[in-house]
Amino acid sequence: MEKYIKLFAIICIVCLPITMLLMNLEIVTFDISFFKDKYEEYNIENVTGISEENLMLITEKLLDYLKGKRENIIIFTDVGGKIEQVFEERELLHLKDVRELFRKEHVTRNLTLLLSVVSLIYIFYKDKNRLKKILVITSSIQLFLVGMLYILIYSDFYKYFTYFHKILFSNDLWLLNPETDILIQMYPLEFFSSITYRIFVLFLLEILGLLLIALLLPSRKRSKHIGV
Known part of the structure; x- marks a missing residue:
């Protein structure tokens, strides 16, 4: 039994933080009110020439696309007084890559969630004292890593944002022109910095x-009597 408890403990320590992080990513990414606030904060209406109402309609369709609820993200709207296609070919291809990443993220989140729940249940029934220790260790490790990662990223956000894209994407479609591409006009670097900060806080x-x-869980003393 001991070896199985150790195995599930390792699974829990690895999978639980991943589950929490990916769930936070989805919570922030698909929060429509967050987009509205940032459009106002960064004056995106004037930058793009698209009204706030149309920006929100585009956002709803974009989020549906990333969730897999739309087949494409070809949208026409009023841009500076002219009806134009919002996202051009390069932007469409990049968004297709992003949607694939979210699909993989969703699968990974479900898998790590399942493994975390199974591990916690097994440890809970087999050794409640060990459960408390595992949760404390998991939380402590996460606190350390989050603190280090926060310092690292916000020391030079653009640098690590670039690394992030080079790791996740096998092409350079994410390199867009802020003078002509609406996608990057809608979502400048500051927007992603705000998303990252919010994920960190959550x-x-x-x-x-x-x-x-974990600290509130009662510690059950082991009995020295045989058979208990």
């Missing part, structure tokens, strides 16, 4: 919550 709160739950 993740930190969840880690602290997990740590608090």
Whole structure:
């Protein structure tokens, strides 16, 4: 039994943080109100020449596309007084890559969630004392890594944002022209910096919550009597 507990403990320590991070990514990415606030903050209506109402309609369709609810993201709208196609070929190809990433993310999140739940249930029934220890270790490791990652990323956000794209994409379609491409006009670097910061905050709160739950779990003393 001991070897299985150790195995599930490792699975939990690895999979639970991944699950939490990916869930936060989805929460932030598909929060339509977040987009509205950022469009106003970064004055995207004036930058793109697209009204706020149309920006929100485009956003709804874009998020549906990323969720796999639309077959394409070919949209026409009023841009500076003219009806134009919002996203051109290079942008469409990049968005196709992004949608594929979200598909893989969704599969990964479901898999790590399943493994985390199974591991926690198994450990809970086999050794409640070990469960408390595992949750404390998992939370502590996450706190350390989140802190280091936050310092690293925000020391030079553009640098690590570039690394992120080079790792995840096998092409350079993500390199868009802010003078002509509406996609990057709608979502400048500051927008992604805000998303990253919000994910960090949610993740930190969840880690602290997990740590608090772990600390509140009762510690059951092992009996020295044989057979108990």
